[in-house]
Amino acid sequence: MTNWRRRLYLAAALTLSIALAACGGGGGSTSSSETNTTRGPIKIWYSNNAEEVKWGEAVVAAWNKDHANEQVTAEQIPAGKSSEEVIGASITAGNTPCLIFNTAPAAVPQFQKQGGLVALDSFSDGASYIQARTGPRADQYKSPDGKFYQMPWKTNPVMIFYNKDVFAKAGLDTKNPPLKTYDEFLASAKTLVAKGGVQAAIWPAPSSEFFQPWFDFYPLFIAQSGGKQLVQDGQAQFTSPDGIAVAEFWKQLYDQGLAQRELYKGDAFGDKKAAMAIVGPWAIAVYGKVKWGVVPVPTKDGKDPSQIQTFSDEKSSAMYSSCKNRATAWDFLKLATSQESDGKLLEMTGQMPMRTDVPTAFPAYFKSHPEYTIFAEQAARTVEVPNVPNSVEIWQTFRDAYSQAVIFGKSDVQSAFNQAAEKVKTLAARS
Amino acid sequence: MSAIASPATGPSLGRRLFGRQPLGYLFVAPYVVFLAAIFAYPLGFAVYISFRDYFFAAPGAIVERPFVGLQNYTDALADPVFRRAMLNVVIFLIINVPLTVAVGLVLATALNAAIPFRTFFRASYFVPYVTASVAVIGVWLWLFSTGGLVNNLVGPLAPDPSWLVNSFWAMPIIALFATWKQLGFYILLYLAALQNIPDELYEAAEVDGAGPVRRFRAVTVPGVRPTTTLVVIAATITGANFFTEPYLLTGRGGPNGASVSPVLLMYTQGIEQGHAGYAAAIGVLLAIMVMAVSLVNRYLLERS
Numbered sequence: 001m002t003n004w005r006r007r008l009y010l011a012a013a014l015t016l017s018i019a020l021a022a023c024g025g026g027g028g029s030t031s032s033s034e035t036n037t038t039r040g041p042i043k044i045w046y047s048n049n050a051e052e053v054k055w056g057e058a059v060v061a062a063w064n065k066d067h068a069n070e071q072v073t074a075e076q077i078p079a080g081k082s083s084e085e086v087i088g089a090s091i092t093a094g095n096t097p098c099l100i101f102n103t104a105p106a107a108v109p110q111f112q113k114q115g116g117l118v119a120l121d122s123f124s125d126g127a128s129y130i131q132a133r134t135g136p137r138a139d140q141y142k143s144p145d146g147k148f149y150q151m152p153w154k155t156n157p158v159m160i161f162y163n164k165d166v167f168a169k170a171g172l173d174t175k176n177p178p179l180k181t182y183d184e185f186l187a188s189a190k191t192l193v194a195k196g197g198v199q200a201a202i203w204p205a206p207s208s209e210f211f212q213p214w215f216d217f218y219p220l221f222i223a224q225s226g227g228k229q230l231v232q233d234g235q236a237q238f239t240s241p242d243g244i245a246v247a248e249f250w251k252q253l254y255d256q257g258l259a260q261r262e263l264y265k266g267d268a269f270g271d272k273k274a275a276m277a278i279v280g281p282w283a284i285a286v287y288g289k290v291k292w293g294v295v296p297v298p299t300k301d302g303k304d305p306s307q308i309q310t311f312s313d314e315k316s317s318a319m320y321s322s323c324k325n326r327a328t329a330w331d332f333l334k335l336a337t338s339q340e341s342d343g344k345l346l347e348m349t350g351q352m353p354m355r356t357d358v359p360t361a362f363p364a365y366f367k368s369h370p371e372y373t374i375f376a377e378q379a380a381r382t383v384e385v386p387n388v389p390n391s392v393e394i395w396q397t398f399r400d401a402y403s404q405a406v407i408f409g410k411s412d413v414q415s416a417f418n419q420a421a422e423k424v425k426t427l428a429a430r431s
Numbered sequence: 432m433s434a435i436a437s438p439a440t441g442p443s444l445g446r447r448l449f450g451r452q453p454l455g456y457l458f459v460a461p462y463v464v465f466l467a468a469i470f471a472y473p474l475g476f477a478v479y480i481s482f483r484d485y486f487f488a489a490p491g492a493i494v495e496r497p498f499v500g501l502q503n504y505t506d507a508l509a510d511p512v513f514r515r516a517m518l519n520v521v522i523f524l525i526i527n528v529p530l531t532v533a534v535g536l537v538l539a540t541a542l543n544a545a546i547p548f549r550t551f552f553r554a555s556y557f558v559p560y561v562t563a564s565v566a567v568i569g570v571w572l573w574l575f576s577t578g579g580l581v582n583n584l585v586g587p588l589a590p591d592p593s594w595l596v597n598s599f600w601a602m603p604i605i606a607l608f609a610t611w612k613q614l615g616f617y618i619l620l621y622l623a624a625l626q627n628i629p630d631e632l633y634e635a636a637e638v639d640g641a642g643p644v645r646r647f648r649a650v651t652v653p654g655v656r657p658t659t660t661l662v663v664i665a666a667t668i669t670g671a672n673f674f675t676e677p678y679l680l681t682g683r684g685g686p687n688g689a690s691v692s693p694v695l696l697m698y699t700q701g702i703e704q705g706h707a708g709y710a711a712a713i714g715v716l717l718a719i720m721v722m723a724v725s726l727v728n729r730y731l732l733e734r735s
Contacts, residue, residue, distance in 0.1 A: 081678075085702050094490035110705050115492025199578070206596075207682030210703065261596045262576055263682045265569050321489055393704040400688070408596075408687040 036123055040325040041071045042332065043097035047083075047315070048076040051285060051349040056101065058344060059336050070328040077102055084110075084392075091116030091320065098323035099333055101153060103316045105141060106211065106385045106392060108150050111318070113389070117149040118319040123330050133337060135356035140229075140384040141316065150316035151333060152354035154345060156280025157378040158219040158311045160202075160298070164291040166275040170196035179276075179295050180302035182249045189258040192275040201258040202276040203268035206407050210395040214385070215278055217402055219297045219311040220246045222383045227309040229386040231394060234428045236421035238398065239414070245300050247413045251406045261407055280313045281350045281375045294374055312382035314354060352379040390427040397423050477711045485708035496708075503712035513713060516693045517720065519602055520671050523692075524724065526606035531617050531666045532659060534610070539621030540651060553622075560615035564675045571608055571680060595681050598689040605676040605690055613669065617662050624658035625651070660732045664725045671721045674698065693717045 046056035053076060060074045077100065080086035084107040090096045091114045103111070111117050120126040127148060131138050134152045141152045164174040170191045178184040189201030204216040217238075218230065225242040237243060253259040260268075269277035270287050277283065278297065296308040317336065323329050335341060342353035343362050352358055352375055359366060359376045366373050385391065401420035405413045449456060480496075481503055488494045507513045542553050559567060574580050575594040582589040594600045628650065636646045652659075674694040677684045683699075684691030693713055701710025 081698075082703075088487065088702065088705075091489045092487040113494075113705065114487060115489040115494060205682070206685070208685055208688075209683055210699075260577075261592060261686065263572060263595070263685075265572050321492075390704075393706075396699065396704065403685065404687050408685075410687055 036326045036330065038325050039070055039328045041069075041073065042099070042323065042325050042329050043073045043075070044099040044101065044332070045075055045077040045097050046100075047102040048079075049282070049349070052101075052351075055345050055348045058348075059341050063332055063335055067328075070325070070331075072328075072332055087111065087116075088114065091322075094322050096320035096322045098325065098329035099317055099319055099336075101315070101317045101336070103150055103318040104211075105150060105314060105316055105387065106395060108143065108316070108318070109387060109389050109391045112143055112149050116321055118321055118323065118326065119147040119149055120151060120319060120330075121147045126330075129334060133356070134354045137354070137382065137384075141387065143387055144389070150318045151337060153315055153317045153337060154349075154351045154353055155379050155382055156282045156313040156351055157375055157382050158215065158278060158280050158313050159294050159296055159375070159378060161269060161277040161279060161283070161287075161292050161294050163198075163269065163272065163275050164293050166192060166196040166198055166272070167293075170194070170275075174293060177293065177295060179298055180305075182245075182298055182300050184302070185298045186249075186252055186256075186258070189253060189275075190256070193258055196275050198273060198275045200260045200268065200274045202253065202278060203260050203264055203274035204278055205263065206259075206261050206403075207263055208396075208399055208403055210392050210399055213395060213399055213402060214311050214313060216250060217246055217398075217406075218385075219278060220249070220299075222311055223297045223299050223303070223308045227381075227383050229383060230398065231386040231388055231424060231428050234388075234425060236398075236417075236424040236428075239417045239421045242300075243417065244414055247402065247406050247417065249298075249300075251409065251413060254407055255409060281352070281372065282313075284350055294371075296378065306377075307381075308378075309381040309383055310378060312379075312384050314382070314384060350375075352376055354379075356380075386428075388428045389431050394424050394427050397427065477714055480708050481711035481715050483708045485711070486705045487707055499708070503709045504716065506709060507712050507716060512688060512691060513693070513696060515688060516691045516696050516713075517717075519690060519692055520673075520717075520720070522602045523606045523609070523673060524667060524670050526603055527610050527670045528663055528666045530606075530610045531614065532662055535614055535617040535662060536621050536651070536655065536659070538614070539618045539625055540647065542618065543622055543625045553618075556618050557615035559612050564612065565679065567612065568608075568675070568679045571604075575604055592686075596686045598686055601681050601686060601690040605673065605680060606670075608676055608680060609670060609673055613666070617666065620658055620662060621655055624655040628654035656732065660729060663728045663732060667725050667728060668721055671717060671724070 044056075044060070046052055056074050060072045064071050075097075077083050078086050078090075080089075083102050084104055087096065087100060087103070087107070088110065091111060096116060108117070120130065123129075130141075130148050130151055134141075138148075138152060141148060141150055143149050160179060162177055162179070167174045167177055170188075172178065172188055172191060178188050192198060192201045205212050213230075221230070221238060221243055222228065224246050225237065225240065228237045228240075228242075230236065230238060238247075250259070254261060260274075264271075264273065267277075267283075267286060268274035269279075270283075270290060272290065284292070296305045297310055299308065317333060319326065319329055319333065337353070339355075339361055342355060343365070345351060345353055346358075346362055346365055350369075350372060355361060358379055359373065366376060385395070388394065397420050401416040404410045405416035445453070482498060482500060483496045484499050484502075485496045486494070538556060542549060542556070546552070572579075572595070576582075577593040579593075582593060590597050590600055594604050632650045632654070633646055636650050641649060672694050673692050677690045677692050677695050678698075681690040684695050694717070697710040697713050697717075700706045700713070
């Protein structure tokens with residue numbers, strides 16, 4: 001064997017051994033020696049939404065003033081394609097902060113599977129605190145093992161925003177717009193596109209992200225079905241007559257050019273390209289000078305608005321397993337979700353805290369902001385995404401079927417949904 | 432009395448392993464470490480996890496990642512979405528690579544000639560390459576939307592539905608976008624190669640009666656052949672890994688999956704849905720495909 005070849009083998013062997021050693025290090029054993037009584041400095045992340053940043057800074061400042069030895073360092077969640085991607089990577093790297101005030105309930109099953117979350121029930125007052133604050137709705141946030149790996153924090157109940165100027169231009173009633181039933185909605189949509197000077201009556205994102213159904217199909221499905229989740233008892237619910245009716249309603253909007261199949265870069269409602277938007281109150285801050293009104297999502301035959309339920313678009317706060325000083329983290333979490341902090345959140349962001357008593361707990365706010373009362377009332381009638389294994393994959397499966405059948409009309413709705421339902425059933429049953 | 436080594440003993444083990452200049456290893460060590468950490472380890476790890484039901488977990492978490500043999504590979508090959516993604520790579524490369532070579536070489540030749548505002552044009556072609564995709568994609572969305580500039584120009588010839596939501600046109604538009612975006616870099620490579628062609632060759636060709644087209648074919652094209660090989664292989668490798676375009680331009684591989692790419696699929700499966708093993712298998716299959724295509728390209732371009 002020549003010298004160079006021997007050296008080449010040596011270098012290759014070294015490289016391979018490094019690679020294999022690294023591969024072998026992937027598993028590891030659990031440590032979990034942390035207790036829930038340890039105190040000290042902690043880190044938290046919050047959303048990069050400007051209003052929430054201000055709220056976060058205020059709450060952290062209030063805490064730090066009284067806790068010299070348990071200082072909280074707060075940062076905006078690092079930029080990424082999505083918060084869920086960033087948090088997932090951070091769990092793998094073991095560098096999550098103690099608390100993240102931007103945890104999507106749909107991602108919780110995956111974070112839990114990754115071993116990234118702390119069950120809040122492990123604190124003596126964990127479950128009771130959550131249930132007292134949120135009421136019966138809290139049960140939707142329990143994982144299949146019956147524990148809370150997230151604290152329901154704030155909700156943006158999804159409703160229909162409409163541009164009063166565009167409605168007036170099209171000759172439609174701006175105080176009680178005809179948007180209750182599917183037939184009314186479709187007729188209004190046609191009038192708006194014909195006479196309102198807009199490209200679309202409504203322009204939900206037609207792209208394929210797993211979370212897009214939360215802003216087109218799901219709110220209407222919840223309303224039409226009387227509060228059903230996408231998956232219940234391991235079975236897909238969207239193949240029911242209610243689910244098909246909702247899908248057919250959206251399909252008509254797309255087929256008639258009343259909703260656009262093209263992506264709009266920006267906010268079509270804020271830019272006055274669409275007459276309506278389907279979104280929660282967080283968006284008001286970005287609507288600027290648009291004169292908006294808001295109504296509940298439509299139902300097939302026009303249910304009583306006070307009975308209509310919708311998608312919560314809720315964000316939770318959660319404690320992550322890399323946290324050492326969990327007692328401090330838990331106390332801070334309670335402070336951040338106290339009535340005082342929730343009041344600040346409402347005042348600064350217009351988003352609804354996940355409390356049982358929002359309209360009565362903050363009367364001064366609703367007196368000075370009467371237009372927000374409807375959101376507070378709707379917030380009490382919200383439904384969450386199902387907390388099931390493979391949640392993200394289930395939503396992606398549904399979205400793909402919906403894109404195919406409803407948005408692009410490439411197949412029959414019922415058969416596309418039936419096919420997706422079979423896959424969803426398998427996914428929900430798999431751990 | 433000290434012993435004297437017998438001449439028959441030969442060099443010591445250390446010298447046999449590390450040669451006469453062991454210090455050389457110290458000099459190459461940084462690059463070896465870089466190569467091992469940045470290329471060898473991830474590649475080895477990707478192959479390792481592609482044979483497992485693997486997902487990323489917190490350090491110290493007890494999780495099962497069972498060995499599944501070729502399951503991830505067979506699942507991928509049976510998945511119509513993956514097959515569509517691979518077909519899209521082929522469509523992309525068929526449009527992107529020849530266009531990159533042809534337009535890149537022609538523009539480089541033009542920019543190499545004594546034309547007015549040469550520096551301005553050279554910089555202009557490079558601007559898209561150094562501009563963030565997110566920024567320029569907004570412009571392309573506007574250009575190719577239903578009421579966009581392109582449809583206004585082509586009038587009744589505009590496809591319905593419009594380009595980016597049209598199952599047939601979405602991939603060609605993505606390939607065109609990528610070609611336009613990357614062209615500046617390849618023009619730069621060709622410009623460098625053109626500087627190395629001696630003027631005497633052009634003069635001799637001119638004396639022999641060759642016109643501009645003949646000079647381009649007989650002198651320029653063969654003169655930049657090594658660069659063409661590089662351009663083809665680089666365009667193939669970067670092209671096969673396209674991600675940003677279907678992610679942003681066509682709303683995550685739309686319409687209805689018509690522009691999905693293998694890397695986009697890896698992202699959704701591995702990062703969003705937690706199937707890292709399956710995503711790794713897609714990555715390995717893509718790498719094999721790219722290597723095969725690159726080898727064929729190299730053979731075809733260098734066989735003479």
